[in-house]
Amino acid sequence: xxxxxxxxxxxxxxxxxxxxxxxxxxxxxxxxxxxxxxxxxxxxxxxxxxxxxxxxxxxxxxxxxxxxxxxxxxxxxxxxxxxxxxxxxxxxxxxxxxxxxxxxxxxxxxxxxxxxxxxxxxxxxxxxxxxxxxxxxxxxxxxxxxxxxxxxxxxxxxxxxxxxxxxxxxxxxxxxxxxxxxxxxxxxxxxxxxxxxxxxxxxxxxxxxxxxxxxxxxxxxxxxxxxxxxxxxxxxxxxxxxxxxxxxxxxxxxxxxxxxxxxxxxxxxxxxxxxxxxxxxxxxxxxxxxxxxxxxxxxxxxxxxxxxxxxxxxxxxxxxxxxxxxxxxxxxxxxxxxxxxxxxxxxxxxxxxxxxxxxxxxxxxxxxxxxxxxxxxxxxxxxxxxxxxxxxxxxxxxxxxxxxxxxxxxxxxxxxxxxxxxxxxxxxxxxxxxxxxxxxxxxxxxxxxxxxxxxxxxxxxxxxxxxxxxxxxxxxxxxxxxxxxxxxxxxxxxxxxxxxxxxxxxxxxxxxxxxxxxxxxxxxxxxxxxxxxxxxxxxxxxxxxxxxxxxxxxxxxxxxxxxxxxxxxxxxxxxxxxxxxxxxxxxxxxxxxxxxxxxxxxxxxxxxxxxxxxxxxxxxxxxxxxxxxxxxxxxxxxxxxxxxxxxxxxxxxxxxxxxxxxxxxxxxxxxxxxxxxxxxxxxxxxxxxxxxxxxxxxxxxxxxxxxxxxxxxxxxxxxxxxxxxxxxxxxxxxxxxxxxxxxx
DNA sequence: ACGGCACGGGG
DNA sequence: GTGTACGTGCCGT
Numbered sequence: 001x002x003x004x005x006x007x008x009x010x011x012x013x014x015x016x017x018x019x020x021x022x023x024x025x026x027x028x029x030x031x032x033x034x035x036x037x038x039x040x041x042x043x044x045x046x047x048x049x050x051x052x053x054x055x056x057x058x059x060x061x062x063x064x065x066x067x068x069x070x071x072x073x074x075x076x077x078x079x080x081x082x083x084x085x086x087x088x089x090x091x092x093x094x095x096x097x098x099x100x101x102x103x104x105x106x107x108x109x110x111x112x113x114x115x116x117x118x119x120x121x122x123x124x125x126x127x128x129x130x131x132x133x134x135x136x137x138x139x140x141x142x143x144x145x146x147x148x149x150x151x152x153x154x155x156x157x158x159x160x161x162x163x164x165x166x167x168x169x170x171x172x173x174x175x176x177x178x179x180x181x182x183x184x185x186x187x188x189x190x191x192x193x194x195x196x197x198x199x200x201x202x203x204x205x206x207x208x209x210x211x212x213x214x215x216x217x218x219x220x221x222x223x224x225x226x227x228x229x230x231x232x233x234x235x236x237x238x239x240x241x242x243x244x245x246x247x248x249x250x251x252x253x254x255x256x257x258x259x260x261x262x263x264x265x266x267x268x269x270x271x272x273x274x275x276x277x278x279x280x281x282x283x284x285x286x287x288x289x290x291x292x293x294x295x296x297x298x299x300x301x302x303x304x305x306x307x308x309x310x311x312x313x314x315x316x317x318x319x320x321x322x323x324x325x326x327x328x329x330x331x332x333x334x335x336x337x338x339x340x341x342x343x344x345x346x347x348x349x350x351x352x353x354x355x356x357x358x359x360x361x362x363x364x365x366x367x368x369x370x371x372x373x374x375x376x377x378x379x380x381x382x383x384x385x386x387x388x389x390x391x392x393x394x395x396x397x398x399x400x401x402x403x404x405x406x407x408x409x410x411x412x413x414x415x416x417x418x419x420x421x422x423x424x425x426x427x428x429x430x431x432x433x434x435x436x437x438x439x440x441x442x443x444x445x446x447x448x449x450x451x452x453x454x455x456x457x458x459x460x461x462x463x464x465x466x467x468x469x470x471x472x473x474x475x476x477x478x479x480x481x482x483x484x485x486x487x488x489x490x491x492x493x494x495x496x497x498x499x500x501x502x503x504x505x506x507x508x509x510x511x512x513x514x515x516x517x518x519x520x521x522x523x524x525x526x527x528x529x530x531x532x533x534x535x536x537x538x539x540x541x542x543x544x545x546x547x548x549x550x551x552x553x554x555x556x557x558x559x560x561x562x563x564x565x566x567x568x569x570x571x572x573x574x575x576x577x578x579x580x581x582x583x584x585x586x587x588x589x590x591x592x593x594x595x596x597x598x599x600x601x602x603x604x605x606x607x608x609x610x611x612x613x614x615x616x617x618x619x620x621x622x623x624x625x626x627x628x629x630x631x632x633x634x635x636x637x638x639x640x641x642x643x644x645x646x647x648x649x650x651x652x653x654x655x656x657x658x659x660x661x662x663x664x665x666x667x668x669x670x671x672x673x674x675x676x677x678x679x680x681x682x683x684x685x686x687x688x689x690x691x692x693x694x695x696x697x698x699x700x701x702x703x704x705x706x707x708x709x710x711x712x713x714x715x716x717x718x719x720x721x722x723x724x725x726x727x728x729x730x731x732x733x734x735x736x737x738x739x740x741x742x743x744x
Numbered sequence: 745a746c747g748g749c750a751c752g753g754g755g
Numbered sequence: 756g757t758g759t760a761c762g763t764g765c766c767g768t
Contacts (some may be wrong), residue, residue: 110756245757250750254756276755302758363754439755446754450758457758465759496754536764543762544753559763564751626749634748634767692765748767 001028001131004148006203007262008125008292009238010034010113012085017117020233020262021131022148022203027233029262030131034117036088039107039319040095041068041077046103050078053098059091067318068107070377070405077107077319085113092322107319115307118290119314125286125293140287141412143419152204152266152279153178157214164673165650166213168220175218187225190218194230203264204279205231210267211242211298212255233262244654251626253655257298264294271297273304273440280433281440288413301443302451305409308444309459312409320458344476346493348541350534350700353491354588356499356548357506358524358556359513361475363417363442364496365449366410367519368471369464374452375404376461391467392474398467405459410448417441472496479513479521486512492532494543499530525550529588533560534700547697549583561693570618570686571693574605578697595701602694602708603715609686610716619681620659620672627654640668648674662686687712 007020011031019030042050054061060081065074080095082088092109108116123129127138128146138145158173159166174183175193177200182192197205207214215237222229231237242256259265266274266282273282274297286296289307296304310320361367368374372389378399381387387397398404420438424431451457453465472495479498480490486509488502500506510521530548532541545559561567562575578598585591608614623638629646632639641660642652644667652658659672662682670679695708703711 240756243756252757300757303756442755447758452758453760454758456756460758494753535762545763559752563753566751623750632748636749636766638749746768749765751763752761 002128002137003028003131004128005118005123005125005292007264007294008114008118009259009261010085010117015085017114018261022150024148027203027262029234032117034113034120035081036085036113036116037079037081038088038092038109039064039066039077039079041075041105041107042099042103046099047076050095050099050104053095054078054080057094066107067316068105069321070313070316070318070375071381071402072318074317096322106322109322111310111320112291112295112307114292114295115290115310119311124288124290125296126283127287140290141416143416143423145287147283148203150203150279151201152206153200153202154206155210155214156207157218158183159217163648164671164675165645166217168217172218172221186221187227190222190225190227190229193218194227197231201233204266205260205263206266206268208268210265211258211270212267215258215265216256231263231265232260236261242653250624251655253653254298259294264297266294266297273297273299273301273443276443277438277440278436280436284437285440285444300447301440302447302454302457305444305448305451306458308409308413309405313405313459316405344473344493344495346480346490346498348492348499348532348543348546350532350539350541352529352531352588352591352700353499353501353527354529356491356501356527356530357488358527358530359479359498359500359506359510359521360524361479361496362520362522363414363445364472364475364519365468366414366445368468368475369448369452370407370411370414371518372467372471373398373400373404373407374464374467374471375406376452376459376464378402378404378407379461379463379467391470393470394466396463396467396470406448406452406464410445413441413444417445475517475519478517482513482516483509491530492541492546497524525552525554525556527551527556528586529591531697531700533696536699547579549585553583555579555583560696565624566622567693568619568621568686568689570605570609570614571689573618574602574690574693575697577601577605578694592701595698595703598698599694599703599708599711602690603712606687606690606694606712607716609690610683612680612683614681614686616661616675616679616681619661619686621662622657622659624657625652625654637662637669641671644669644671644674 001021003021003023005019006022006027009018011018015033016031017034021028021030040050062079063076064079066077067074080091082091092106095104096106098104118124121134123134123136124140126147127136127140129136155177157175160171160173172186172189174181175189177193177196180196182189182196218229238259238261240257242254244251244253254270257270268274273285282293282297285304286293289296289304290311291299291307313320380396381399384397384400387400389398389400391397417438420434424434424438428434449468452460452468453462454460476493480493483490483498483500486504488500488504488509491499491501493499506523510523513521527548528551530546533545534540535542542559547555547557547560549555557563557579560575562572578601581594581598581601582591585594621637625638625642629642637660638658641658645652660669661675661679662668662685663670663679664682691708691712692705695703695705
C-alpha cells in the first residue's frame with residue numbers, strides 16, 4: 001500500500017503501534033506489534049554488576065556497539081528490551097537505581113513511543129511511503145512534496161449558558177460542522193453530529209477551545225443522553241493531562257489535550273504553530289521533527305526543534321541521554337560577568353529623527369551557530385585545543401574538524417526558509433503554502449537560541465548560549481564600525497538591528513557588512529522619521545519603545561500600549577488614530593507642526609470616554625492571571641475579577657486570561673462573560689488610561705502626562721477634575737528631546 | 745518607598 | 756513535557 005501517515009499512536013494494551021494511513025482516496029488503519037528498547041552503559045568496574053542484575057531480573061538484553069555522545073567513538077552498551085510498553089519507564093528506573101552511585105548511565109529512555117517507531121523504520125509523518133515493508137518515497141527536507149487532499153472542517157456548538165460561561169451542566173442547542181448545523185433535542189443533535197462526521201469524513205476537525213471545553217463537553221452530554229458519540233475514525237479519545245507551566249518568562253495554561261483516533265483534532269487555542277503557520281506549517285514540522293500531526297499541533301516550537309535534533313542524533317547513531325548531565329565548566333567571577341551579558345544594546349537619545357535607515361540581521365543567532373559551529377559537543381572540544389575558531393571575549397573555542405549537531409540541524413532550516421520566502425515572493429503557484437511553511441520554520445529559529453541556555457534542553461549547554469551572545473555583540477560592533485566608516489551615524493541598536501542616519505548607500509553597506517561577518521544583513525527600510533521614546537522613570541532613552549513611518553508608507557510600532565495584549569481596544573484605536581495623522585508627515589518638522597492636531601484627536605477620544613459614550617466591548621482589559629485566587633497578595637483588578645468568578649463557581653488556572661470592564665461600583669470590575677448591559681464603566685479610570693496612551697507617544701515633545709491632564713482639564717471646562725498624579729522622578733534638568741535632522 | 749503583578753520580542 | 760533574563764510601568768500597601 002501507498003500513502004501518508006496521518007496519525008500514529010501507541011496502543012499500550014496490545015504493545016502495538018496504530019497507524020492511520022491516508023491514501024489518495026480513503027484511509028487505512030494498520031496495527032503493528034512493536035518492541036521498544038533502551039540502553040544502559042557502565043564503566044568497567046560496574047559493567048559486570050549491570051549485566052548480572054539484568055540476568056537476575058530475567059530482563060531480555062543484548063550487547064551492542066553505540067556512541068554515547070555526539071562524535072564519540074562507539075563502545076559496548078547494553079540494549080534492554082522491556083516486556084511491555086508500560087514496563088519501559090519502571091524498568092529504566094530500576095536499572096538506574098541498581099547503579100547506586102549513578103554508576104549506570106541510561107539512554108533512549110524518555111522518548112515518545114510514536115517517534116521511536118517511526119525512527120526505527122526511518123519513516124516520517126505526512127511523507128509519501130510504501131507499507132510492508134516500510135519504504136520512503138519522499139524525504140523530510142524537500143521543498144516541494146506530494147500531499148493528499150486533506151479535508152479540514154470547523155466544529156462549534158451553541159450552548160444554552162444562563163450564567164454567561166458555559167458549563168458541563170448546560171444544554172446543547174445545536175452544533176455546526178463547517179456549513180451544516182444540527183439542532184433539535186440533545187440526543188438528536190449528538191447522533192446527528194456523529195452521522196455528519198461519518199458522512200463528510202474530514203481528516204482534520206478544527207475547533208477553538210476543543211481541548212479546554214468543547215470536546216469534553218460534547219462527550220459529557222453524549223454520556224448523559226446515552227449517545228455513543230464518535231468523532232474520530234474509531235471511537236474513543238486519547239486524553240492527556242492539562243497543566244499550567246512556566247515558560248517564556250510567564251505562566252501558560254495548557255488544557256487537557258483531546259486527541260481523536262484516525263482523525264486529527266486541531267484546537268486553534270492550543271496550537272501556537274497553527275496560529276502562525278497554519279496546517280501547512282504543522283505538516284512541515286511534523287515531517288522534519290518526526291512527530292505525528294495531531295501531537296505536533298500541540299507542541300511548542302522549542303519541542304519541535306528539539307525533536308529534530310534528536311532525530312538527527314539518532315541518524316548519526318548516537319544514543320540519547322536520559323537526563324542531560326553535562327556540567328557547566330568552572331568560571332571565575334570576572335568571567336561570569338563577561339559571559340552573562342546579553343545582546344548588543346546601544347543607548348538612543350529620545351526624540352524624533354528624520355531619514356533613518358534600519359538594518360537587521362536575518363536570523364542572527366541561528367546563523368552564528370552555523371557560521372561558528374556552535375554546538376554542545378563542538379564547543380571546547382578536546383580534539384582542537386588550538387582551534388583558530390576562538391569565541392570573542394571568552395576563552396572558548398569551537399571544533400575545526402567536525403560540524404556540530406546544532407549547525408547540522410539549523411543549516412537546512414535556514415536555507416529552506418530562505419528558499420520558501422523567495423518562492424513566495426516570486427509569486428509561485430502555491431505561494432500561501434510556502435509562506436505558511438516559512439513562518440513555522442521561523443519560530444524554530446527564534447527558539448533554538450534560547451534552548452541552548454535552557455537547563456533541561458537535551459542538547460543545551462550554557463556555554464553555547466554565552467558564546468552566541470559574545471559573537472552577537474562582536475558582530476554588531478563590527479557592523480557599527482563599518483557603518484560609521486561609511487559615513488553613517490548610529491542612532492540606536494538592539495541585538496540584531498541598527499538604526500542609522502546619513503547619506504551613504506544603505507544597500508551597499510548591507511552588502512559590505514554581510515560579506516565581512518558571513519551573515520546576511522538586510523535593509524528593513526528607510527524611515528521618513530522615527531521616534532524613540534524616553535523611559536518614564538529616569539528620562540533616559542527606552543531600549544525598545546519606538547514608532548516610525550517608512551518611506552514606503554507603512555508604520556512600525558514597538559513597545560507602546562497599542563502592542564500590549566492587556567490594552568483595551570479603545571486605547572489602541574486612540575493610538576492608531578494619532579499614528580495615522582502623524583504618518584501623513586514626511587519629515588520631523590511637519591511632525592512637530594502636526595502635534596496640536598494630534599493632541600486634539602486624542603482629546604476627542606478622551607471626550608467620548610467622559611461622555612460615557614464608549615462601547616464597553618472596546619474597554620475590556622485583558623490579563624493573564626499568574627496564580628490562583630488564594631495566592632494573590634495584592635487586591636488588584638485581577639484579584640477582583642477572579643473573586644467575582646469564584647463567587648459564581650468559576651475558577652481560572654494560572655496562565656488563563658480574564659477579560660473585564662473596570663467599573664465604579666464596589667466590585668471594581670465586571671468580568672466580560674457576566675456583562676448584562678447594566679454596567680457603568682469607570683470614567684476617570686478609562687480617561688486616565690486614554691491620557692496615558694496619548695502622552696506615551698508624544699511626551700518627548702512637551703506633552704507629558706501632567707500636561708495632557710492640564711489640557712484635558714481646560715478642554716472639559718471643569719468636568720474633568722481628576723488630578724491623581726503620583727509624584728514621579730523627573731529627568732535631570734528636564735532635558736527636552738532634540739529635533740534631529742539629517743545633514744543635507 | 746517598595747513590593748507585587750503583568751507585559752514584551754521576533755515576522 | 757517545559758526557552759532565559761530582565762527592563763519597564765502601574766498599582767496597592
